[in-house]
Amino acid sequence: MDAIRSFFSEYGGLLLEKTWEHLYISFAALLLGVLVAVPLGILLVRIPKVAGFIMSIVSIVQTFPSLAILAFFIPLLGIGKVPAIAALFLYSMLPILRNTYIGVKNVNRNLLEAARGMGMTSFQRTVRVELPLAVPVIMAGIRMSAVYLIGWATLASFIGGGGLGDFIFDGLNLFRTDLVIGGALPVTLLAILLDWVLGRVEYHATPKGIRGQGGAA
């Protein structure tokens, strides 16, 4: 008990700061990922010929070791938060892109034809039919991405991006178990918390009529 109290009195302020950094990096990457991957996923459904190609490229990127990607961005963007965010953004893309693509693609073709036959424009079909029906699947992708990102963001520490990784790697270098735990535990808690929060977001973002029916109609 004393050990925990002294840990907090010594590192409490720093812990908060690093947690904030950690969240900042993760969310920035996630936001970029959503902004790019969701529209791209919708677009890919429209151009099936290119879709397979793009999806495989993104899948390949996913297999690169995370450290390698981080290192790869150093010559391009230097060190610090920006290259860290850029690298994590690449990672966040795949789950979101894949789920958006699948979610939109699996929207019942009959519904889309009904929409077309009733005189919806292409834009109206996307916004009023495809997206609302694909929300549960897209949100699942975003949730998965977010949880991964919280974990991967620890590595940002390697290229000077900060975050809770600083605690863990300092602890490893200095053989200080308390620092390692002090960094790893918040990362885990953050991941769990974020998953829960996004779960709620997913529930509320899903149109009432299709809640609890196992995804897109």
Added chain:
Amino acid sequence: MLVFENVSKVYPGGKRAVDHLDLEIGEGEFICFIGPSGCGKTTTMKMINRLVKPTDGKILLNGKNILEQNVVELRRSIGYVIQQIGLFPHMTIRDNIALVPRLKGVPAEERNKRAEELLELVNMPKEFLDRFPHELSGGQQQRIGVLRALASNPPLILMDEPFGALDPITRDSLQAEFKNLQQSLGKTIIFVTHDMDEAIKLADRIVIMRAGQIVQVGSPDEILRNPADDFVRDFIGKDRLAEAQQHFQTVGQIMNPDPVSIGLGATLSEAVRTMRRRRVDSLLVTDDAGILRGKVTIEQIDRNRDLDAAVADLMERDIQTVRADTLLRDATRNILVRGSKYVPVVDARKRLIGIITRTNLVDVLYDSIWGEEDDEEQDAVVNEAAAAPQTGEGS
């Protein structure tokens, strides 16, 4: 209102889905397209709202070529009901019904009113407006599907096997309901189906298609009576044809050609004798030319004790007759509704040529139930009927 002029659709790869099709459809008509799968019926329908683009030919809607109109405007002006219902699961019933008005920019208040109005049309309570499609039964959902097509009051509605996915009982009631609705609203309907019963029940005219071409167009009666060829006959099916044959039986085909009658000049005592000999309780009265003049019944004779009086003085002159080429089903109605025991059959010059009795009708009924082979059994039934003559001298 809708004209197909030499319309063809060739899919990439050379498949001719619709082949030089000509058809004219009038205002307020209920048209069923029917044929085996792949005959081009759905393709033909989808060309009307340009979900499928015609390769060749012209489709004119109210005189205007549909290809020269704005496609979105065109579709919003035509109702569309698809198979498998196609309600949007994420929208309330209200939003589903009012979708096209919303696309057209009708203000929310008006849309609401319209949705309520329409729901009333199919006797569904207002509470349904805020429910979601999955909370409704299949039949209710398809009712909403139909209402959605009616929402912006389009004169023309396209329906692609709309009742195909429903159970038979729900389908039956929905068909009847929809036919009433269509007639009261005066909509023109293009209805695609592969169910001949459905087509016969609903259509004003049936368009039978095969391999992209029209095989026969006609009212259900016409098609049942004169199938154009073996394909149509096969498609209608033996049972239905046999049934239809009965449906189109004429009075002449089943009448008794030898009615018991008596001359105008005969006396009542002669009449009584004839009745007794022929075991009937009424006689048809004809003149020398064989023209039907009236009838006398045993009750009338009984009331008038003067047996030397002429039949002509006593007879009932105002009697109901039927022509030999009348459809049996129409004649049956007269007999059953008016409660007459029989109806005399006359030719164009009012000459008595036969009689239809309840016995004849019973025969027909037996025939349709047990087939026509058992003649002896039929005879047994004949005897109890009132004016059923066997053989005899006639007038």
